[in-house]
Every structure is written in C-alpha cells, then in structure tokens.
Amino acid sequence: xxxxxxxxxxxxxxxxxxxxxxxxxxxxxxxxxxxxxxxxxxxxxxxxxxxxxxxxxxxxxxxxxxxxxxxxxxxxxxxxx
Numbered sequence: 001x002x003x004x005x006x007x008x009x010x011x012x013x014x015x016x017x018x019x020x021x022x023x024x025x026x027x028x029x030x031x032x033x034x035x036x037x038x039x040x041x042x043x044x045x046x047x048x049x050x051x052x053x054x055x056x057x058x059x060x061x062x063x064x065x066x067x068x069x070x071x072x073x074x075x076x077x078x079x080x081x
Contacts, residue, residue: 030055 043049
C-alpha cells in the first residue's frame with residue numbers, strides 16, 4: 001500500500017498553508033543537516049557520512065549552476081556601442 005504525504009508550509013505573505021515546493025523541502029533538509037553536523041562532529045556511521053556528503057555535493061552543484069547561469073545571463077545582455 002502506497003501512502004502519499006504532502007508537506008505544508010505557512011506562506012509568509014498571506015499566512016495561509018500551501019504545499020511546499022521541492023526547493024523549499026531541500027532547503028530545509030540542508031539546514032537540518034548543517035545544524036546536525038557541525039564542524040568537528042564525528043561522522044560515526046557510514047549512513048551519516050553518506051548523508052553529509054550527499055547534501056554537501058548537492059549544495060556545491062547548485063552554487064556552480066547558479067554561477068554559470070549568471071555568467072550566461074551577463075554575456076547575453078546587450079551592450080551599448
């Protein structure tokens with residue numbers, strides 16, 4: 001039996017509940033992992049190490065994509081002659 005779950009968050013502007021986006025869910029997960037694993041924390045299990053590295057690599061990938069996107073947007077802007 002498959003169970004679907006929906007994560008609801010409160011909209012800051014209107015105060016109403018709405019379904020969280022994938023980016024919002026991942027953002028909260030990153031915050032949780034970073035609070036759980038501080039500098040100097042021992043990664044005592046393979047699963048903890050995997051989780052940490054997975055979220056760290058995703059964050060690096062996300063920043064690289066954003067940086068590349070900004071470069072392309074800047075290069076595509078018209079220049080005055």
